[in-house]
Amino acid sequence: xxxxxxxxxxxxxxxxxxxxxxxxxxxxxxxxxxxxxxxxxxxxxxxxxxxxxxxxxxxxxxxxxxxxxxxxxxxxxxxxxxxxxxxxxxxxxxxxxxxxxxxxxxxxxxxxxxxxxxxxxxxxxxxxxxxxxxxxxxxxxxxxxxxxxxxxxxxxxxxxxxxxxxxxxxxxxxxxxxxxxxxxxxxxxxxxxxxxxxxxxxxxxxxxxxxxxxxxxxxxxxxxxxxxxxxxxxxxxxxxxxxxxxxxxxxxxxxxxxxxxxxxxxxxxxxxxxxxxxxxxxxxxxxxxxxxxx
Numbered sequence: 001x002x003x004x005x006x007x008x009x010x011x012x013x014x015x016x017x018x019x020x021x022x023x024x025x026x027x028x029x030x031x032x033x034x035x036x037x038x039x040x041x042x043x044x045x046x047x048x049x050x051x052x053x054x055x056x057x058x059x060x061x062x063x064x065x066x067x068x069x070x071x072x073x074x075x076x077x078x079x080x081x082x083x084x085x086x087x088x089x090x091x092x093x094x095x096x097x098x099x100x101x102x103x104x105x106x107x108x109x110x111x112x113x114x115x116x117x118x119x120x121x122x123x124x125x126x127x128x129x130x131x132x133x134x135x136x137x138x139x140x141x142x143x144x145x146x147x148x149x150x151x152x153x154x155x156x157x158x159x160x161x162x163x164x165x166x167x168x169x170x171x172x173x174x175x176x177x178x179x180x181x182x183x184x185x186x187x188x189x190x191x192x193x194x195x196x197x198x199x200x201x202x203x204x205x206x207x208x209x210x211x212x213x214x215x216x217x218x219x220x221x222x223x224x225x226x227x228x229x230x231x232x233x234x235x236x237x238x239x240x241x242x243x244x245x246x247x248x249x250x251x252x253x254x255x256x257x258x259x260x261x262x263x264x265x266x267x268x269x270x271x272x273x274x275x276x277x278x279x280x281x282x283x284x285x286x287x288x289x290x291x292x293x294x
Contacts (some may be wrong), residue, residue, distance in 0.1 A: 001054070005177035013155050029141055031152035032075075035145025042141045050137065050201060050286045054210035054275035058133035067123050071138070074119030075112040075145075082111010086250060087237055109146070109227075110254040112167035133210035139219035140199045146223075147192025161186075161233045183234040189227035200224055210276050214269035220262030224255040231255070 018025040043064045050058040059067070083106040084092045084099055092099050120138065147169050153159045160172045161181025169179030198217055200220070202208040208215050231251045236242055240250050 007055060007104035007171050008182075010157060010172055011155075012172055015156050027155045028149075028152040031148040032145070034148045036072060038144040038148075039117040040061070040064065042144065043137050046137045046140055046203060046209070050133070050209040053207045057189075058137055058209065059129060060195070060215065062261035063127065063135075065128065067134075070123050071116055074115035074117075075113075078115015078118070079107035079112030080113065086254065087113065087240065106280030109149075110258075130212065133209075133214060136212060136215040137211060139216045140196075140203050140289070142219065143192045144197035147188050150184045150188035150192060154182060154188070159184055160173065160235055161205075162235050164233070180235070181233040183230050186230045187226065189209070190230065191223055194227065195219065196223040207274060207276070210274045211269045211272070212275070213265040213272075217262040217265030217269060219264065220258040224257075224262065227255040228252050228259075 013027070015028070016024055016025045017030055043059075044061045047057060047059055047061050047064060072228070077215055080099065088106070088107055116138065120134055123129075124134050131264065157174050158171045160170070161183035161187055162177045165180045166180070166181065166183050168182065170182045171179050199219060202218055203213055208218075227250070231249045234248045234249070234251070242249060257285065
């Protein structure tokens with residue numbers, strides 16, 4: 001491959017956004033905060049849309065406020081444990097104290113996704129909501145966090161792509177002297193903006209929120225395909241490299257089952273009657289504790 005002598009210079013952005021004495025605030029932390037706040041706001045708006053198209057609430061605005069803490073714990077704990085188990089199990093088994101050093105980096109989206117599933121299941125079971133109706137709303141807002149997270153990956157100069165000669169290639173400070181794909185920005189666009197637009201269309205231009213599992217399935221397909229596509233130009237993890245014949249990466253292996261599960265969820269959602277087609281008493285969720293509040 002003939003590499004271009006022209007490449008974009010990596011923007012010199014300090015990963016530390018603000019430092020006040022011992023308090024250090026990084027752009028990566030701000031990305032998490034922006035994703036959580038943006039998701040919280042959007043999810044609250046979706047509660048009204050879900051009730052309008054189905055005739056019954058999926059979650060109340062108060063429930064969205066309450067579950068944010070559960071989601072944060074699911075993302076952080078699941079993301080960290082996912083990275084430990086999926087990407088560097090041998091190292092962390094030998095150095096278990098390092099598992100808690102989250103500030104040194106190392107989070108897995110797939111692990112965070114599983115953490116959110118567990119946190120949501122525990123919450124809805126306790127408060128007697130419907131699991132997949134809640135997950136459909138969370139699926140709609142997840143791309144917001146993905147977008148900010150991938151932009152933060154770019155700012156940190158991490159998770160960069162493979163060497164290339166495309167005109168928009170970037171020389172990353174930790175990636176050697178050769179130009180590389182800015183794969184973090186590809187993911188920000190595909191996993192973030194494109195997926196957000198697709199799910200937003202389903203939520204507001206169709207009655208998909210009245211068909212539990214449909215939007216969750218669409219999210220799994222969009223994310224799985226986007227991640228798999230970008231993995232074709234993203235530098236594989238150094239400690240793992242390529243798997244199974246020198247082509248597949250861990251990101252691909254974890255994303256392919258998501259696509260298959262997404263297809264199955266959409267199939268089940270389309271086969272079942274929509275909530276507005278059910279008798280009123282059937283479509284309504286069970287009574288919740290907060291319903292008695294003034």
